[in-house]
Amino acid sequence: KAGVTQTPRYLIKTRGQQVTLSCSPISGHRSVSWYQQTPGQGLQFLFEYFSETQRNKGNFPGRFSGRQFSNSRSEMNVSTLELGDSALYLCASSALAGDRKVTQYFGPGTRLTVL
Amino acid sequence: GENVEQHPSTLSVQEGDSAVIKCTYSDSASNYFPWYKQELGKRPQLIIDIRSNVGEKKDQRIAVTLNKTAKHFSLHITETQPEDSAVYFCAATYNQGGKLIFGQGTELSVKP
Numbered sequence: 001k002a003g004v005t006q007t008p009r010y011l012i013k014t015r016g017q018q019v020t021l022s023c024s025p026i027s028g029h030r031s032v033s034w035y036q037q038t039p040g041q042g043l044q045f046l047f048e049y050f051s052e053t054q055r056n057k058g059n060f061p062g063r064f065s066g067r068q069f070s071n072s073r074s075e076m077n078v079s080t081l082e083l084g085d086s087a088l089y090l091c092a093s094s095a096l097a098g099d100r101k102v103t104q105y106f107g108p109g110t111r112l113t114v115l
Numbered sequence: 116g117e118n119v120e121q122h123p124s125t126l127s128v129q130e131g132d133s134a135v136i137k138c139t140y141s142d143s144a145s146n147y148f149p150w151y152k153q154e155l156g157k158r159p160q161l162i163i164d165i166r167s168n169v170g171e172k173k174d175q176r177i178a179v180t181l182n183k184t185a186k187h188f189s190l191h192i193t194e195t196q197p198e199d200s201a202v203y204f205c206a207a208t209y210n211q212g213g214k215l216i217f218g219q220g221t222e223l224s225v226k227p
Binding site: 031033035042043044045048050055056058090092094102103104105106107108109 | 147149151157158159160161164204206208209213214215216217218219220
């Protein structure tokens with residue numbers, strides 16, 4: 001099976017702009033989670049989508065949003081970009097929630113730079 | 116609140132020695148504990164995981180132990196090799212598994 005893919009891989013934006021990142025999960029996986037990785041804060045959970053519904057949410061401002069489509073592909077959007085949003089954004093997919101098959105497999109990430 | 120503490124932040128060992136990384140979690144409802152290895156510029160890769168109904172799990176040179184009472188879990192790497200050099204993250208799941216709370220990471224350096 002193909003792994004988790006993310007597009008674009010690199011992005012440069014300026015403050016105030018908005019950005020949309022895309023994630024395609026492993027075929028058959030219905031859960032997609034998003035994480036922000038920075039040198040200072042490490043890996044922080046943004047949100048999780050399962051069957052097109054946001055099921056979990058981290059402690060990020062409302063400028064960060066996401067959605068999931070019927071084919072399980074997911075997008076995240078960041079509006080009104082700030083310098084502090086510069087980070088590696090990782091998505092991960094897993095097959096099923098609950099006690100079984102919760103292993104998350106990560107994509108290569110999108111490196112966002114805000115100038 | 117939900118929190119995972121990981122120690123040490125950096126670890127340097129000689130090739131062939133063992134390495135141990137320790138994590139503590141806060142929520143007793145956590146039931147799944149994965150470990151990821153991240154090499155520079157690459158995605159986190161799962162190396163081993165353990166569920167709350169198991170106390171220890173081994174996979175070749177890697178083992179993980181879990182103490183539910185103390186809310187501790189640890190990664191043990193034996194006979195370390197230079198290619199083990201990377202950043203290692205522990206994590207704990209909350210809320211049906213889709214939310215991973217990560218430790219701060221341990222940068223492991225294995226010197227030849």
